[in-house]
Amino acid sequence: MARKDFLDIVSLDRAEIIHLLDQAVPFKDLFTRSVKKVPALKGKTVLMLFYEPSTRTLSSFEVAAKRLSADVTIFDIPHSSVTKGESVRDTIDTLQAMRADYIVVRHRLSGQPAAIARQTNASVINAGDGAHAHPTQALLDAFTLREVYPEMEGRKVVIMGDILHSRVARSTSTILEKLGVEIAFCGPGSLVPQTRFRRFTNYEEAMKWGPDAVYLLRVQKERQDAPFYPSDREYHSVFGITEDRLERINDEGIYVMHPGPINRGVELCDAVLDYERCLISQQVENGIAARMAVLFGLKPQVS
Amino acid sequence: MSTALDPSAISTAIGRLADQIFLAAGGSSVDLIGIRSRGDEVAERVFGILKEKGANVRLGILDISLYRDDYEHLSSNPTLQSSEIDFPVDGSHVVLVDDVIFTGRTIRAALDALFDYGRPAKVDLAVLIDRGHREIPIEPRFVGKTLETDRMDRVDVSLQKTDGKESVEIITQ
Amino acid sequence: MNLFLQGGEVATENEAPQRADVWIVDGTIKAVEVMDVPEGARVVDCSGQIIMPGMFDSHVHFREPGQEKKETILDGTEAAINGGITGVVMMPNTSPSIDSPTVVKRVLEQGAKCRIPVLTSACITVDRKGFEMAPIAGLKEAGILMLTDDGDAVPNAALLKRAMEYGTEFDMFFASHCEDPQLCGPRALNEGPVSYRLGIQGTPALAEEICMDRDIRLAHATGATLHIQHVSSAIGMETIRWWRDERGAKVSGEVSPHHLMFADEDIGDYDTHYKMNPPLRTREDNAALLQGLKDGVFRIIATDHAPHTEFEKSQAFVDAPNGITGLDTALVSLHDRFIARGEFGWDLIVKRYSAEPRRMMRLEVAEVAEGKPADLIVFDPNKETTFTKEFMKSKSSNTPFLNKTLKGSVEMVVLGDQVLLER
Numbered sequence: 011m012a013r014k015d016f017l018d019i020v021s022l023d024r025a026e027i028i029h030l031l032d033q034a035v036p037f038k039d040l041f042t043r044s045v046k047k048v049p050a051l052k053g054k055t056v057l058m059l060f061y062e063p064s065t066r067t068l069s070s071f072e073v074a075a076k077r078l079s080a081d082v083t084i085f086d087i088p089h090s091s092v093t094k095g096e097s098v099r100d101t102i103d104t105l106q107a108m109r110a111d112y113i114v115v116r117h118r119l120s121g122q123p124a125a126i127a128r129q130t131n132a133s134v135i136n137a138g139d140g141a142h143a144h145p146t147q148a149l150l151d152a153f154t155l156r157e158v159y160p161e162m163e164g165r166k167v168v169i170m171g172d173i174l175h176s177r178v179a180r181s182t183s184t185i186l187e188k189l190g191v192e193i194a195f196c197g198p199g200s201l202v203p204q205t206r207f208r209r210f211t212n213y214e215e216a217m218k219w220g221p222d223a224v225y226l227l228r229v230q231k232e233r234q235d236a237p238f239y240p241s242d243r244e245y246h247s248v249f250g251i252t253e254d255r256l257e258r259i260n261d262e263g264i265y266v267m268h269p270g271p272i273n274r275g276v277e278l279c280d281a282v283l284d285y286e287r288c289l290i291s292q293q294v295e296n297g298i299a300a301r302m303a304v305l306f307g308l309k310p311q312v313s
Numbered sequence: 314m315s316t317a318l319d320p321s322a323i324s325t326a327i328g329r330l331a332d333q334i335f336l337a338a339g340g341s342s343v344d345l346i347g348i349r350s351r352g353d354e355v356a357e358r359v360f361g362i363l364k365e366k367g368a369n370v371r372l373g374i375l376d377i378s379l380y381r382d383d384y385e386h387l388s389s390n391p392t393l394q395s396s397e398i399d400f401p402v403d404g405s406h407v408v409l410v411d412d413v414i415f416t417g418r419t420i421r422a423a424l425d426a427l428f429d430y431g432r433p434a435k436v437d438l439a440v441l442i443d444r445g446h447r448e449i450p451i452e453p454r455f456v457g458k459t460l461e462t463d464r465m466d467r468v469d470v471s472l473q474k475t476d477g478k479e480s481v482e483i484i485t486q
Numbered sequence: 487m488n489l490f491l492q493g494g495e496v497a498t499e500n501e502a503p504q505r506a507d508v509w510i511v512d513g514t515i516k517a518v519e520v521m522d523v524p525e526g527a528r529v530v531d532c533s534g535q536i537i538m539p540g541m542f543d544s545h546v547h548f549r550e551p552g553q554e555k556k557e558t559i560l561d562g563t564e565a566a567i568n569g570g571i572t573g574v575v576m577m578p579n580t581s582p583s584i585d586s587p588t589v590v591k592r593v594l595e596q597g598a599k600c601r602i603p604v605l606t607s608a609c610i611t612v613d614r615k616g617f618e619m620a621p622i623a624g625l626k627e628a629g630i631l632m633l634t635d636d637g638d639a640v641p642n643a644a645l646l647k648r649a650m651e652y653g654t655e656f657d658m659f660f661a662s663h664c665e666d667p668q669l670c671g672p673r674a675l676n677e678g679p680v681s682y683r684l685g686i687q688g689t690p691a692l693a694e695e696i697c698m699d700r701d702i703r704l705a706h707a708t709g710a711t712l713h714i715q716h717v718s719s720a721i722g723m724e725t726i727r728w729w730r731d732e733r734g735a736k737v738s739g740e741v742s743p744h745h746l747m748f749a750d751e752d753i754g755d756y757d758t759h760y761k762m763n764p765p766l767r768t769r770e771d772n773a774a775l776l777q778g779l780k781d782g783v784f785r786i787i788a789t790d791h792a793p794h795t796e797f798e799k800s801q802a803f804v805d806a807p808n809g810i811t812g813l814d815t816a817l818v819s820l821h822d823r824f825i826a827r828g829e830f831g832w833d834l835i836v837k838r839y840s841a842e843p844r845r846m847m848r849l850e851v852a853e854v855a856e857g858k859p860a861d862l863i864v865f866d867p868n869k870e871t872t873f874t875k876e877f878m879k880s881k882s883s884n885t886p887f888l889n890k891t892l893k894g895s896v897e898m899v900v901l902g903d904q905v906l907l908e909r
Binding site for chain 2: 029032033035036037039043044045047048049050306
Binding site for chain 1: 668679682683684685686687755756802803804805
């Protein structure tokens, strides 16, 4: 890879993506060993800079870094201290003093990880910024889909939910598109913007299109000032995977994915989690391998 | 540049390795683990010969990219492949196989990798070529051929499956 | 003072530049014609250069009182001179706001110390909060002509209507920053593919258009004279045209250089030098606004000069304050982007960036004509200007033209019997 940073999927070409996916395979194979660690990043420091709460992404990165024998420091940033006027430069100065080799950043503001990357020699990994990008999620999603469909070219995936506010929608749609997958978006009209992808505002229409997999997004009520849809209950009945819809999904062998955390009773009913083609737990497992591949593949410029 | 070994010399050396290992095993089971790359091809061929002799032998491949000590000096990290060790390593007699031993660092990395798979009862080292200039106190028990080289010489091993041809060449810098 | 500008072309608002020499004595223009060098005059070689009236910028933010770190009235006027501008109108969103005769007096006193005239607008509502009417009569007495809550729209239509009904009696006019407060979101950038790509909630052009519609109808109904500031949307521009031409509403519009030149695509990788309010829209809007300028839909050009410190502009895109500077760069950039490429001529610039702005403020139009007071600049279309921090006179340098080199240069500024600038 020879890049310093991993900030988004848009800047990667198809060859790089495939290389990364291939690199993740040996890392996943390590999980079956009793010693899951390798000394690849021994002596290196990985700093977790999470301005936004996230247990699963944080712990996934932590495990990935530790399995590479890196030293992990979690920079605890109380949410109340993220105020206006906090300059990216102030943060950088602190980081430089800590001499981290890798910095994993999650931030509520789009573009912040890139701003940090420009100003530090450490390798910066974007763990999610605003509604902009979540490249490691995209990588593990592509990896998971490739496990069930090794030839991804021509497959169809519909991404369903709050597309407008979702960095996962943006990154995952981009990575799958680069791998030859056809993408469609589906959701309430107020939450699905016009983009280069097919747009559905009706569940049944989306399913008629014949997707091989349905990728559900968490519907994010907390980010909405004026409501985008009447209620979670109505969302579930109009767009959620109800038990009826699950039956038809099951009949057609369609895979179901979700980046987590799930909203039970909103995006999906509980039964989906027991559906044999639900890939949610594989996604979580693959997350560690994908993140190990990313960490292993970057070149910090810290001397 | 000089050709140190031609195809028939290589075959002879591989045959010698197999004989030495067969003798040392004395009928007990032996796990050949070849170090990628080329150590795996040597191991495969030794495995073939041992099987013909009726030895109790298993074959595995070890990828040591994640155990190297020289990342800092590479502009981009090596391409990884998975190791392929399908049997438990605990309590076994492992013979690590590589094409060339030089400073010994590769073998050290291989030992680190191997021990993360389990705890073998005994580990021996078999190499096709020993070119001297050790920097780590590691010695092979089984050697196909010893070569006199200068520290700065390059030794290029080509094997049929990996490289499409068979030769060992010493390139003087 | 006896100055002879020799060899240049004189630009006016009605025709292409004509070859003429300009002779100025003690602050008055004695002659504008091809002639021999008068006895005792200092000759300035203006061959290949354009001589035109000084520019006038009706929309500038000098951050005094309250935020002098970004700009002071003095620095702002020096930036104006540097850009060939010999008169400005300040906006009242200072701290405290210019919403009372006391603050007006203070600002005008500071202005009087500067080398060019400084006018100011004042708020429609107290502290631009949108609840109480500002003391309009007192403001009129203090010399105010333009009332605006610029920086924000007046959210309450009833209040704006009443202010218009009341204020029109005082022969003042209203200016609007048009923006629907509920549709505007975080006021970061235009809603569209770029806001989607960057993952930031955008502001649709609708937010501006709806408010423009509202304000123009209110003005039409109350008989008020209204000026729409910094128009960014093509549809919004059409609204002005329609009400003015079809319904006889007393409405005028203004466009800034950046809304003619840049689009949201130029934001690139979260570059805050392309962040202002109203935001940059699309290339189609650029083209439509340019055509509107040529067709006379816009009465004037104004920069909305908005200085901010480097620290502030280096914040995350959503947090960084809106605005770019404009005084140092406007005229050169308009030449580089439009005149040099044959889009329009100097007559349009003289009309829209010098004559009409002065008429709007009921001032004498500056002219390069015999008998008129000297208020003129010399522009060299063949030289280049590189906008380094050192070159620009504004205290702040938040402009997309920072360190860029553009075609054209303001060579000289003469006001009265003073040569304010000579390169």
